[in-house]
Amino acid sequence: MRDDVVILGAAETEEVGRLPETSTLELHVQSARRALADAGLGLHQIDGIATVSTGGPGPVAVAHALGITPTYVDGTSVGGSSFLFHVRHAVAAIRAGHATAVLITHGESGRSRVGAAPWARQPDSSMAQFEMPYGVLGPPTTFTIPALRFLQETGNTLEHLAEVAVAQRRWSSRNSRAMYRDEVTVDEVLGARMVAWPFTLLMCCLVTDGGGALVVTSREFAEAHGSDLPLVNVAGTGEAATTPMVSQMEDMSTCRQFTLSSQAAFREAGMGPSDIDHLMIYDAFAHVPLYGLEDMGFVGRGESGAFVAEGNTSPGGSLPMNTNGGGLSYTHTGMYGMFAIQESVRQLRGQAEAQVDDVETSLVLGNGGMFMSAATLVLTRG
Amino acid sequence: MPITDTKPRADVADRFVPKASPETRPFWDGTAAGELRIQSCTDCDRPFFYPRSSCPRCGGEALEWITCSGRASLYSYVISQRPAPGFEPPTVIAVVELEEGPRMMTNIVGVPPEPQFLPLDLPLQVTFEQRGDLAIPVFEPSESEVAR
């Protein structure tokens, strides 16, 4: 296990949810300031910046708005897991001596659309020609398409999809920052308004405003210059990408990039699923955590639904998962990956609202696009 | 239609019309002629979709266009309740597996948009929906299924 690069600072915007008075750029700036304060660093100590380069202000605008002149810039833009990619790249850059302290920012006015770029795609792009003609309206009608094949091939059921939403409400009911906090039953989830059968509204993620930022640096620099907050080791990382179009997934009953990115992260950390105390799986929709549990090897094929239904991922369970309430109940700006990392850091520091006892290791699995890309972080305390 | 009925009606003319790109033009020429044409690699003898300039399997650049049988099976789908422009929900948004192997996104038409009529692996047949200058491939249950 490597422990030479750490997450020194981590913070979200003061509020997440409905923020119609805050622009996209300001969400980046606000979360960055809070993460710097958390790290105990000043602007002049940051020499690296990373954020997604499309659909938002991008790394140059964010650095300039803050007053930073970076000499390491990463604009990797592969959907909602981009921030996990940024962590991985920052670790490599720090080890290579290309950067000392990298600030990774996210801000998105997903709900209020203040200062946000319009969603547009060229009509002669591949997606426009071969997916958009069929009445798809973003993730709820495309990300969801693989689920029926997954259920049929694995033997998981519709009730299991609902159990994911039920388990995550148990967590969000303990989290005052979560947008949805009332516990729900399987019947209530299945009986909620239908969005795209078999997905009801309660199996689909929220749409919110918010932001978050991280400061990644060497252990040596953190101990010499940083705050006294507990450090979080970046013990292992992985990344992978497959197809830009969900219709071209190789096999809709499994997500290959979840497996590839997690195998790389486990290998680097010298760990396996049984070493993980706490788990965050990017849950844009209720089926994604089931894929994640199976494709990363936490359970066998076809066992994820029963594993969740038996309470293993719920409060008091053997593998607490999505303990902020996840994208289904906590917050989902459109690029949720940053919030999954933030919750892992909080759990490892012992700062979470729904704190799990004795979290020494936490794994974050990020999804990008609609089963397009993935990245994995294995984080450890200390 | 009674004058009190102000519910907006879905009009196929409002549906999204994509634009062919140079490398996809033969595909759209095919649909205009009532044929589903995809590419196949002459090196590894594998058909693939979507159109591009090299084989995604072996990297080969010696490609040919083949005309599909139009037969396919239902691979996975959702029944969307969201009102996309020109669509009156519920809409079946599906991925089908062509008899030749590749998969494509499409709509399933000619069958009630309810799960009991849409078992996975249901045999399907291509048909085309004229939209602007382009004919969009959609699928309906194959005739042998309808006759059952």
Ligand SMILES: [Zn+2]
């Ligand atoms: Zn080939």
